[in-house]
């Protein structure tokens with residue numbers, strides 16, 4: 001039986017793999033926008049990922065943190081759920097994506113080419129909600145996705161480095177939302193103190209194609225770019241995405257609109273990071289308030 005929280009999420013457009021599991025697919029706003037012939041998200045600009053051919057999914061809604069800036073509701077985290085076998089998740093992905101996009105058909109709004117391409121996705125972003133390393137078969141899931149010809153982006157909060165080490169997505173993201181333990185405790189509210197684990201996860205990134213994502217929340221974590229700079233410098237990650245917090249979803253119950261930085265602040269923060277590390281600014285998307293840095297040398 002679906003749990004009450006999952007039922008609420010279903011009404012918000014989540015497509016669950018099975019009624020008793022929290023593995024789910026939900027197309028993002030950019031996927032729908034691209035389908036209608038509109039702009040694509042910054043991942044297209046930065047990495048060539050076409051938004052309408054990207055499946056946004058999670059193998060679990062469980063999470064190890066309670067970030068103030070998270071747009072999801074923690075009340076929606078299932079107390080107990082079953083873990084779907086990875087083969088079942090992969091088998092159902094296309095059907096779930098199709099179902100999620102079933103309101104879209106070729107029309108004056110939806111170009112036939114984009115509609116056809118959307119039914120044949122090429123990329124899976126494991127980044128919907130929850131912490132994917134809490135799913136016990138993550139490595140196998142990623143390998144199966146690659147076997148079916150998908151490229152994968154995996155976004156982790158870095159609290160379970162021993163799992164991250166075993167998983168080999170096309171691009172690994174670790175979120176770094178604080179420059180020190182004190183800020184981390186206050187902003188990310190981990191269930192158990194995981195600061196050292198996050199730092200350990202950063203250390204894995206130099207061995208693979210990887211990115212660090214920094215969500216800048218004005219007044220919460222925007223004052224010590226020098227400390228952030230030291231952490232990214234030691235990580236060896238190839239990319240750093242500096243992204244402004246967006247006042248969206250359930251985060252509106254925890255933060256204020258004033259916590260949302262403008263794009264100029266993101267540029268300035270990225271500039272400071274660049275000034276104290278080997279990273280240089282490569283690109284930016286003012287619409288998404290994000291600046292991309294890449295490691296030089």
Ligand code: SF4
Pocket residue numbers: 063064065066067069070071072129130131157
């Ligand atoms: S780690 Fe991600 S999913 Fe978990 S609470 Fe933070 S933002 Fe939300």
